[in-house]
Amino acid sequence: MSLPFKKRVVIIEDDQEIRESFSLIVNSSQRFMVVGAYGNCEDAIAALNRDKPEIVLMDIELPGMNGIKGTQIIRDKNSSTEIIMVTVYEDSDLVFEALKAGASGYITKSANYTELLSALEEIVRGGAPMSSRIARMVIDNYHINPNSPLTKRETTILQLISEGKTYTQISEELFISKETAKTHIKNIYSKLQVNSKSEAIAKANHDKLI
Amino acid sequence: MSLPFKKRVVIIEDDQEIRESFSLIVNSSQRFMVVGAYGNCEDAIAALNRDKPEIVLMDIELPGMNGIKGTQIIRDKNSSTEIIMVTVYEDSDLVFEALKAGASGYITKSANYTELLSALEEIVRGGAPMSSRIARMVIDNYHINPNSPLTKRETTILQLISEGKTYTQISEELFISKETAKTHIKNIYSKLQVNSKSEAIAKANHDKLI
DNA sequence: TTAATAATCACCCAAACTTCGGTATAATTA
DNA sequence: TAATTATACCGAAGTTTGGGTGATTATTAA
Incomplete structure (x- = not known):
């Protein structure tokens, strides 16, 4: 000392x-x-x-x-x-x-x-x-909300959205068609009551969905 | 006890x-x-x-x-x-x-x-x-990076982007024209080397810019 | 104090991407 | 078996992005 x-x-x-x-x-x-x-x-x-x-x-x-x-x-x-x-x-x-x-x-x-x-x-x-x-x-504050309204697939896609990926990149990464990615994203928006990627990210962070 | x-x-x-x-x-x-x-x-x-x-x-x-x-x-x-x-x-x-x-x-x-x-x-x-x-x-992990390459105005706008706001909403909130908001956002993208809102948000979170 | 630089503001056009509103089928789970 | 989930497609409308141009106000450096 x-x-x-x-x-x-x-x-x-x-x-x-x-x-x-x-x-x-x-x-x-x-x-x-x-x-x-x-x-x-x-x-x-x-x-x-x-x-x-x-x-x-x-x-x-x-x-x-x-x-x-x-x-x-x-x-x-x-x-x-x-x-x-x-x-x-x-x-x-x-x-x-x-x-x-x-x-x-x-x-x-x-x-x-x-x-x-x-x-x-x-x-x-x-x-x-x-x-x-x-x-x-x-x-x-780090814990992920266990009561997410999203399915597993939707959560994965929301994760990719939050990483800045485009529809095309998401579809390529998950080996699904771009149209399918689009459908999932539409469903995510409807569940989260938002209408854009960035709003979805904001909501996801706020509600600790990802 | x-x-x-x-x-x-x-x-x-x-x-x-x-x-x-x-x-x-x-x-x-x-x-x-x-x-x-x-x-x-x-x-x-x-x-x-x-x-x-x-x-x-x-x-x-x-x-x-x-x-x-x-x-x-x-x-x-x-x-x-x-x-x-x-x-x-x-x-x-x-x-x-x-x-x-x-x-x-x-x-x-x-x-x-x-x-x-x-x-x-x-x-x-x-x-x-x-x-x-x-x-x-x-x-x-909560601390904001003091070495941000962004100006004060750009940081404000990036903050609004991360809240899910559109160009129009940002321009209204800051009392500037939509075109001006667009210019700022273009400059943000160029500094962060990204090309979309969600990529900018991802980078901002990763680098603790907001 | 001037010159240079950075920051803020503003507009145009075209291309690209996203979102909305539908429809529909297989696979899985309750 | 019924409901949910994951998959896939189409077209129209709306938003964002890229590439330019240019002006006005700080701020900083010479």
Whole structure:
């Protein structure tokens, strides 16, 4: 445990009490130091070149720019900065938005001393700290819907459509005529209630059919 | 901690030594019991109605049917069965295949007494046990590529394409002419080296451009 | 500050592909 | 046996794509 430098941490959190409590906890550690604590993203982003944080603890709900947009901007400026979202809610859509924006961890505001520091340690170790519920939410998001209305053949064809294949390519790959492929696709569209390939792909991804 | 019944666990693992070692560990717990241990998926699936497992510990590399296909089939028969993959490799593609097939956890064969039991506990608690590396792999898989060759406008349009919108809908949504939308899309195709919407969506998803 | 580059917008035509609305038969499964 | 699934064909209407051309506004580099 002989780190020459402490990891630089920035906290972005509008609730002053939580901000100070988190600062105290982080600074109490041998391996981390708070180089900046802000009540909004705008100020934090303006100070980024000076602070040079390796890790950012980012609230999602913030006055002005929200934490998701802030995450995007910070990652855009320096993609090696690791961002941990700090939130009260474990709301599904927000989680995925934050992850897409570039967050690598997800903890709740109720995190205690140990939880906060072990999340930081986990990030340094190259992991992705998150609560049981978030982990499960993320994993479940990969699962394919077992209640698909499509037949096996239709699912195969939808898969090929999602890979960007044309009618001709699909028919060649499955050794069926182009007209048959067309029929299957018509049936897929009718079951999914869509009328184009890209709509079918959107629906398939949303409903986890492939 | 007064559970009236122990959770029913099935182990599918072709290495007899590991299978027996895992069985001993699971059976040593107050909360779990091994109701079946098999060297391949075929036998395990045939015994499913009798074993009625709540949790399956599944090896990926197996003689005959592999663990991913086995996961699909078991989940298909009873989607409330939780499956934990057990593997030597933390290979990227296999992880995602297993998750899509319906796995909810991912541990390595080197797992010791504590790791194995805490993975089982984590599953019961509704979580998703996985190693740091896997967690990070899964999270990174959500991140949008910051090195996109597309402009902001092109990315917006690609996003709309991926939602299944037509040229007309895109032009209306962005208050531009249909011809302009077309020009942007042509430029997107040329940058991504594709020639259709669905191919563009496939590439966008693969390269994490949206 | 100018020059160059990138981004955004707009239009035309022809070819290619997709979608819609039908019809119909074998094979498989419940 | 009835229902479902997978196969196959036709033609008309609609949408997308490819190959051009050109203008206006940022943005960046010299």
